[in-house]
Amino acid sequence: MSIQMKNIQFPSASYDEWKEQAIKALKGKPFQSLFTETIEGVTLEPLYTQEMLMDKLGDNLEKQISTIRSLKDSAGFKISQQVYGETSSQFFTLLQESVERGNDCVTIHSRVPFKWDEENLTLLAKYLAENTFKLFIENEKDPILNVFNKINAPSVKGFIISHQGNMLSNFENVRSISINTIPYHHDGASVIEELAISLALAAKYAEQEGSYEKMISKSFVSFAIDTQFFLEIAKLRAFKVLWKAFSKAYKVDKPAAIPVMAETSLRSYTKADPYVNLLRAGNEAFAALIGGADYFTVHPHDCLTKPTEKSIRIARNVSLVLKEESFVENVLDASGGSYFIETLTADYAEKAWELFLEIEKAGGIDAYTQSGQLQARLDRLFESRLDAVQTRKDSLIGTNIYANPADEVPAETNPQFAQIKRLAIPFEKLRVNYKEFKPRIAILTYGKLKDFKPRADFVDGFFATVGIVPEKSGEITNIEAAKDWMEQANYDYVVIAAKDEDTKLLLPSILELQPKGILVDVAGKYKQEQEEWLEKGLNGFIYAGQNIVEKLTEVLESLKGVQQ
Template sequence: MSLDDLRDQTFPLKTQDDWEVKAEESLKGKSIELLKSITYENIVLKPLYSRLDQKDVPDYPGGSDFRRGVYPLGYVTNDWRAAQRISYVTVGELKDKLHQAVEKGQTALSFEVSKALFETKGILDEILGDLPATFPFAVNSKGLQTAFLGALAEHKGANQVTGYVGNDPISMFAEEGMLSEDFLNEWLEEVKHANEKLPNLRTVLINTSTYHQGGANAVQELGIAAATGTFYLQQLLDSEVKLEEVLSKMIFQFSIGSNFFMELAKLRAARILWDKITKVYGAKVKYRGMQIAAETSSLTKTVYDPHVNILRAGNEAFAAVVGGVQYLHVTAFDDISGSSHLSERIARNTQNILKEEAHLQKVVDPAGGSWYVEALTTELAEKAWQYFQQIEAKGGILEVLKSGWLQDEIFSVYTERKQDIFTRKQSIIGTNVYANLAEAVAPDIEKTSDNYFRYASSTIKIKAITNTRISKPFEELRKISERIEVKLGNKPEIGMICLGELKQYKPRLDFMKGFLAAGGLTVAESDSITSLETAKQFIFNQDTKYFCLCGGNDQYELLGHEILAGLNQEFLDRIFYLAGLPENEQQPQWIKEGVKQFIHLKSNCYEVLSTILTDMEVALDEFTKA
């Protein structure tokens, strides 16, 4: 073939039908429907999106429904702010860390608010110095907002202070399990008065992180954001505050989870909802764009193998930026056990890398036009709008919290998430899969509610939404294992009765090692076992009473039944498991011969390990007492 002939070659056009034929060949004749998946939002994700899924979207960011962003040139002209929330022990430490942070890439003033900042007049002024003249605030001041705004109003150049020092009383009610309408009314008055001395500062925060950390899905988060935002908007309008003024005071906060495309679609859908709501109220276009502060999720972070949290946070931060946020906080990888200088630097530099090395501040709406992203955004917005209407039909955000309906809805999704983690349908690297039993970890710091309403008058008790982490149940199992290790002097273990040759039992042996490691259990591995006598000798030499048969299906039929039946008669106090799941008609025989449980890919890993470890600890405690 000549060079000219080669140059003239073309690839034939392929249709979706052609792709489906090839896909089904790869599936060996099974339906392509197997490649679809259903999310916690009850959205069906297809394996392929094409031009057939194309949606009508704005031609550019800043147009139409704002899904593509609130600024026509995106971050090119309006860069997102690195708002790393600084933790501290003393106000002196806060001052030092804050000034060091802005020298190393931080572009917003963000920190935890404590009473120590207001113990003496002028402390906050001393801490901040001239920083507010250059950097905007990004602060969730919670129950200390009044004190913070009061101190800030006395700061020189107060009328030039920008950013947000916000509070969301409703999210605080949900977190603490206490609702105070008196507090809410006082807060609304404070918001109105703050505008006089701090005209350029946003003070109304709609914080959905509380619900996200309780396990809510994206549809619920968006519906709650719309309902809460509408409630505050209506309350302030009823107090005779102008619509444009109210909208200029509002900012929304979202936590960003691990499902990359769902999370960036969530942020895009949020802007669609808010544009639709504010349009109904008659707001001009320039006031309808939603301002968003985001933080990487604490729901997804782990105590064990904490460095994996760097990757999780990086993925979440990437989704937040592509989704179009204005402020971003990246959680330090060891935040659960108390962040260090190194981890805080890594978290801050995650944003610097996205800006300076990934060049995301130079690309206008990188997700725009993607058939998958646009289809997902549209469906998510539609479902979230329906959920918002459902909340409103039940009386609004306060009423669904009072009745407990919203808390039950969120708990239902969390239960589904937890079940997927227990069965390892969803993986947590380093925790329920690929656990490292050699690592030593620092204890996690229990973060409790601030209890702002404990002594407040006129409160109503409601169900609280607990801030949790999906890895926590497995971490509790590891703690049981560690307690047993302290008492025994070695890690708790399960004996592996390996039937046949190495190549025959190794696949299931490896599976069992990974399965048991999720609970901190090690294995005592036998040599190749081909007879009842060698199996007996192995058990005699082990201290554990828990054993599992490992082998291929052929070895189970040739050796397994005879060996198990013999062992069960000889060792009445031992407990036997079988790696794998025999056919239904074969299971009764195995159970009759002594198998307590079959351990396989679809087993509830958490329940199996919890039963074993609890039994081990109870038996050890009884032995110690005796």
């Protein structure tokens, strides 16, 4: 039987044959609905084939793959866990624990609740001398830099992330030229901007150092990895393709690999439902592992408020589990040869190189920033991201969809991450406002359960995003009963959920009542009746594709106006 199975061959199908079957399955929907336009302006196709890939890259495919595989700085995926602590005693206890339990790169942000005094610096120097490290510093006068006055071993290895260039010339293996794209990522940048900016920053530092060789010996690049799994894999791979092209412009045909530091993006992290951040972190860490990052930091799921010893341990274990159980680390370029990812890698590299040349033509990254062009570009992208989340074109699980009404938004904020522009912030603010105001909200469910349930469930989910569970009238099957319910209703706001024909029959009678002190909305669009119903006193409509934040803000303001 097993021999027969080995000899079985399945007939191959052409793209056109697949397309024909796909069109049948769509049942009238256009085939183009299967194509997805990303924020980067790249169109994701529903199917990628070997022929499509070869048509795009041809002989360059082998060059792309070999470039990516040759520019991996380290053999593995190093865990770079950030150390937290409310006191110096707790900080160093957790630091020791992290080293003992698999932390490959001691990661420290200089902004801690305690002072970097002589005693703490002396203790820190011991760890930095014995372990690879990554330090986030505020500026060249940061007190934590005094630790290097206490380190006698010039062979120490580490990385310093700052806005300044090279600062530690006496330590050959400490890289302090940080090509850091993470602030741009959190400001709204897409993959294209992140990649182009990484090259523009490298060009700036090469000029400052006086040569490409001096720059590369002290440099490393940092990326934040977001939730778009395959796109983030392609981002890290595309960087290596671009790095070779960038090096070639400096007459370097065989560039040295540059260390790639990465971390979970906080742009999609949420405060109200922090455990979903664990899912995001696992997805992002796995993308970074497959994409070829050298060092990776998983931010604890509650890092926006106050990480605990448990959440820090869980964050570290995310990377440990991926390393030990996926075996991806044992494979060189695990996604290499994928028709989809290789195509996406090439698309990103092409578009990012064009933007890099545009930045250089404008005078470099500093001139491009000072002209306002960069910020305008980032602002447009961030607004586009916000709109996609607020209209549910993009899902932010636990926030704009599948939200748990019982979730609370912690008042506490971790100052280290307070300034990050997160997509969930508008929802979190609304949730706090609704909790303070405590409006009484209900759904008038008219007709049979099977008829009103889809819209009633939609309205339920709509208000779950701000922590409200509307009460429901239950089945009401005639207009008089509906009018009686409205007259006796002790609510501030009522949404009518029914199928179209029932709503058109019921609503005129409800509006004739002019329920005192009650705002009335309807679930659905009703374009033809819209103007007439609004004139007769309807407050508005709730429907799919609507901007949730704008609608819920309007409802809250209207309710406050009625109560005043």
